[in-house]
C-alpha cells in the first residue's frame with residue numbers, strides 16, 4: 001500500500017499537471033510558507049475519500065484551482081498509484097496487478113472515483129483502502145498543527161484509535 | 167503598566183526563588199523543551215488573576231512545585247512589579263507611587279492577593295490592572311500553540327475583542 | 333458609543349492593513365461587519381496575500397494564518413494600546429524569511445510597547461534587545477541573562 | 485475479541501515505552517484502561533520524562549507533548565502497521581536537540597514503512613533519503629526533486 005506516484009491537475013494551487021514520484025524510505029517536502037506543501041497532502045487524502053470540509057474548503061468547488069485574477073478551472077483530477085504487491089484484493093479490484101491506480105475527478109458540483117481506470121462508487125475505494133490498512137482520516141496521517149490532538153481527545157475517543165488497530 | 171520585575175518561589179517548576187528583571191523594548195526567552203519557559207508566562211498571568219484551569223492545572227495544588235521523588239512544597243509566591251508612572255490610579259491603590267507591587271500566594275487549597283504589600287480582594291487587582299489596560303486573558307497575551315485561535319473564533323466572539331479596545 | 337466603535341474599527345482595520353502589507357510585502361487586509369452598520373454583528377477579517385486570490389481564512393496556509401493572526405493582534409493597539417505583549421512561540425509555523433520579517437516588525441513595535449517572546453528560532457532571537465536563557469536542573473528551572481553577541 | 489484487544493494494547497504500550505525512552509533518553513510511558521479489565525472504558529496515557537515527576541499530560545510542555553503524541557502514533561504500528569505515514573510539520577514545537585532525535589527515529593521507522601514529512605527544520609530534512617522542493621509562481625505550485633548534498 002505504499003504510495004508510488006501522485007498526479008495532480010487543477011486541484012487547489014496545482015494549475016498545470018504536476019507528477020510526483022514517491023519512493024520507500026524517508027522523504028521530506030520543503031518550501032516557503034504558502035507554496036503548496038500541505039496541498040500535496042490534501043490531494044493525497046482527497047483521492048482516498050476525504051470530504052472537502054476536512055480539506056480547508058467549505059464546498060467542492062473551492063477545491064478547483066482559482067488563479068489570481070482569473071476564472072476557476074472547470075475540473076480537477078487527482079490520481080495516485082499504490083503498491084499492491086502481496087496484498088490479496090480478490091474481487092475488490094477489477095484487474096489484479098502489482099499496482100493499484102486510484103483517481104478522483106471534480107466537475108460540476110460533485111466528484112467521481114475511478115479504480116484501475118474504471119468508474120466506481122466511493123464504497124469500492126473504501127473497501128480497497130481498508131484492505132491495504134489505509135484510512136483517509138486515520139492516525140497515520142497527521143495534519144498541520146494537529147500533532148498533539150491525539151492526546152487531547154477524550155480517553156474514550158483515544159480507545160477507539162486502539163480499536164482501529166486491534 | 168510595563169513589567170519591571172518578576173519574582174517566583176515554589177510555583178510550578180520554580181523551586182528556589184528566581185528573580186527576573188524585565189526592561190522596555192524587545193526581550194527573548196530561549197531554552198530547551200520542558201525547561202520552564204511557558205511556566206514564566208504562567209507565573210505572570212497567575213499573579214494577574216488567571217485561574218489554575220487556564221494554567222494547565224486542574225486544581226490550585228498542582229501549581230505548587232513538586233520535585234522529582236519529593237513532597238510538593240507547602241506554598242508558592244509570585245510577585246510582579248509594574249511601572250505605574252503617569253497612570254492616575256487614585257483610590258484604587260493604597261499608596262500612590264511610581265511602582266505597583268502585586269503578589270499572589272498559594273497555601274492550603276486557595277490563594278490570596280497583595281497590592282503594595284497589603285492583602286486585598288481579587289476585585290482590587292482586577293480594577294488596578296484594567297486601569298493599566300492589562301487583561302489576564304486579553305489579546306495581548308498569546309499562549310503557546312494558540313496564535314491562530316483569534317482567527318478561528320466565531321465572528322461574534324471576534325467582535326468582542328474589538329469591544330475590549332473600543 | 334456607536335461613533336466610538338466605528339472610529340476604532342476604522343483605525344484597527346487601517347493598522348491591520350499596514351502590518352499585513354509589511355509582513356507579506358504587499359496584498360491587503362481589512363475588517364468589516366457581517367451586517368454593515370450593525371455594531372452587534374460579527375467581525376469579519378478579509379486577507380489577500382500578494383499575487384493570490386482572496387480566499388477564506390481557512391484556505392490560507394499554516395504560516396499565512398499565523399501572520400494574519402499576529403497582524404490582527406498587534407493592530408488592536410490602534411484601539412487601545414496594551415503596555416506589554418507576551419508571545420509564546422508564535423513563530424512556530426514560519427519559514428526563515430517570514431521569521432525574519434516578523435522579528436523586524438516586533439523590534440519596531442517594541443519601541444512603543446514592551447514585547448516579550450519565547451522562541452526556538454534563531455532568526456527571531458537575533459533581533460532582541462535582551463535574551464534570557466532557561467535551564468532545568470533536577471526538575472527546577474533557573475533563568476540567566478545571556479550576553480548578546482552579534483545581535484541586530 | 486477481548487483477548488485480541490488486550491494483546492494489542494500490551495504490544496502498543498510496550499512499543500510506546502520503547503519510542504518514548506528513545507525520544508526522551510529515559511523516563512517511561514504506558515497505556516492503561518480507565519477501568520482495568522473493561523475494554524469499553526477510556527484509554528489513559530501516562531508519561532514521565534526522565535528526572536521529573538509523572539504529571540497530567542496537560543502539564544507537560546509543548547515540545548514534550550509533541551514527542552509523546554508522536555511516540556503514541558508510531559507505536560500503533562505494533563497493532564496494525566500502516567503502509568505510509570504523512571506528517572505535516574509535526575516538529576514545529578521542537579528544539580534543535582529533539583528535532584534531531586525525532587529525525588533519527590523517523591529514519592529508523594522508514595525502514596519498515598514509507599514516511600513522508602513536511603518540515604521547515606533543517607535538522608529533520610538532513611536525515612531524509614529524498615527531498616522535494618515546492619515553489620509557487622503566479623499562484624501555481626510547482627514541485628522539483630532536490631539534489632541531496634551533505635545528507636545523513
Ligand SMILES: Nc1ncnc2c1ncn2[C@@H]1O[C@H](COP(=O)(O)OP(=O)(O)OP(=O)(O)O)[C@@H](O)[C@H]1O
Nearest residue numbers: 012013033034035036037038039065066393394395
Ligand atoms: N482553490 C485554490 N486555487 C488556488 N490556490 C489555492 C486554492 N486553495 C488554496 N490555494 C492556495 O494554497 C495556498 C496554501 O497552500 P498550503 O496550505 O499547501 O501551503 P504550505 O506550503 O503548506 O505553507 P505553510 O508552510 O505555511 O504551511 C494558499 O496560499 C492558497 O492561496
Ligand SMILES: Nc1ncnc2c1ncn2[C@@H]1O[C@H](COP(=O)(O)OP(=O)(O)OP(=O)(O)O)[C@@H](O)[C@H]1O
Nearest residue numbers: 178179199200201202203204205231232545546547
Ligand atoms: N507543579 C510542578 N512542579 C514541578 N514541575 C512542574 C510543575 N508543573 C509543571 N512542571 C514542569 O514544567 C515543565 C514544563 O515547563 P514549560 O511548559 O514551561 O516548558 P517550556 O520551556 O515552555 O518547553 P517547550 O519549549 O517544550 O514549550 C514540565 O516538564 C513539568 O514537569
Ligand SMILES: [Mg+2]
Nearest residue numbers: 038144393394
Ligand atoms: Mg502547510
Ligand SMILES: [Mg+2]
Nearest residue numbers: 204310545546
Ligand atoms: Mg512552552
